[in-house]
Amino acid sequence: MLPPKRDVTAQRAQFVDADLIVTLDGYAPKRSIGYSFISHSDVDVVTDFDEGAEVAFEQLARDSQSLVLIIHDTDMPNTDALERRIDAYSDQLNAWHQET
Secondary structure: OOOOOOOOOEEEEEEEEOOEEEEEEEEEOOOOEEEEEEOOOOHHHOOOOOHHHHHHHHHHHHOOOOEEEEEEHHHOOOHHHHHHHHHHHHHHHHHHHHHO
16 A cells, blocks of 8 residues: 655745735645745844734634644744743644535
């Protein structure tokens, strides 16, 4: 028996949906999941992410179209906070896959 095909995650992938065009740090198109880490003190300071993009991703998640984890470095004071955010995303991802 052959192993299941893996969904290849593209690194630095462009995500396009209607008026939303952003570059994600990783995206698995077959699963419609991805992530983006936004640094406010490094080369990512100039980014295509803005509040409108985050609102659009929230709506895509509510519509069960795509689920993207967005992490701002300013929201993560330590590794525990980052782990909690990733755990919450994992829980959201599990619930989201049960709905779709």
